[in-house]
Amino acid sequence: MSSKPTMRDVARKSGLSIATVSRVINFPGEVPAETAEIVTAAMRYLNYRPNINGRRLKMTHTRTVGVLVPTLANPVFATSVQGIEQEANQEGLTVLLTSSNYDPEREMGAVSALLNNRVDGLILTLANADNNPVVDLLLAEKIPFVLLFNQPERADIAAISVDNAKSAFDITNAMIAKGHRSLVMVAGQFESSDRSRQRYDGFCRALDQAGIEKKHLVQVRFGETDLVEPLRDLLLGPDAVTGIVCSTDMLAIAAISACRAHGLSV
Numbered sequence: 001m002s003s004k005p006t007m008r009d010v011a012r013k014s015g016l017s018i019a020t021v022s023r024v025i026n027f028p029g030e031v032p033a034e035t036a037e038i039v040t041a042a043m044r045y046l047n048y049r050p051n052i053n054g055r056r057l058k059m060t061h062t063r064t065v066g067v068l069v070p071t072l073a074n075p076v077f078a079t080s081v082q083g084i085e086q087e088a089n090q091e092g093l094t095v096l097l098t099s100s101n102y103d104p105e106r107e108m109g110a111v112s113a114l115l116n117n118r119v120d121g122l123i124l125t126l127a128n129a130d131n132n133p134v135v136d137l138l139l140a141e142k143i144p145f146v147l148l149f150n151q152p153e154r155a156d157i158a159a160i161s162v163d164n165a166k167s168a169f170d171i172t173n174a175m176i177a178k179g180h181r182s183l184v185m186v187a188g189q190f191e192s193s194d195r196s197r198q199r200y201d202g203f204c205r206a207l208d209q210a211g212i213e214k215k216h217l218v219q220v221r222f223g224e225t226d227l228v229e230p231l232r233d234l235l236l237g238p239d240a241v242t243g244i245v246c247s248t249d250m251l252a253i254a255a256i257s258a259c260r261a262h263g264l265s266v
Helices: 007-014 020-025 033-046 052-056 075-090 105-118 133-140 162-175 194-209 234-236 249-261
Strands: 064-069 092-101 121-124 147-149 185-188 216-220 244-245
Touching: 007 033, 020 033, 020 105, 020 249, 064 105, 064 147, 075 092, 075 249, 092 121, 105 121, 105 133, 121 185, 162 185, 162 194, 162 216, 162 244, 185 194, 185 249
Parallel strands: 064 092, 064 121, 121 147, 185 216, 185 244
Antiparallel strands: none
16 A cells, blocks of 8 residues: 555445445535445545545635534524624625534535535534544645634634633632532533533633532533433432533523422522
């Protein structure tokens, strides 16, 4: 095998034909999800990067922007997309939108589909900005992109975000100042959101600063609306917490409902 893997190497590694590998790269939406996962895994193992830039050099500018967000069910992302579309419309740009459903495995296919639709640049919210093959690909191919809500450690990646850790730190400190010494954080799964992990880091830092050793954490799937059972022991047990810090507004709403279901006032 040459030092730079080829599509033929990917086909050999995945046990599929070159034509199938090509379809996964160029038309991911037309390939069964299981097949796409096999090819994507082989590409990741071999560190294979499709020559996207070569195809793009043959294209003219389309004045189209691709946008990838985890979901539109969360109002934060829905309103962000609305703002992007409003600004794009004022500049005479078209927006192509897709979502990953908080699944890191879907991100490469979604971005490939946007690039195959000849977008001039990308706005992305990814599961993990610091360890992501999508970022590696876009940087290698010099494709313009901006991260939305991600906070990468690398200074050379354009990103727009709140300070996730500092926000959680401030919220937790406010709870501690109210006399709460037993707190739990309800957060989305870390593997689906680096923002969730950063907010938990801020939560822990505030507890450490206050000398509180016990750190309760409940991780749930994004989109989870029923926290009655996940919070039961922490709300009703002998060591019940007195406060809940949530990583998103939607989880906060679900936590309030769980408290009321257990007969607690909020």
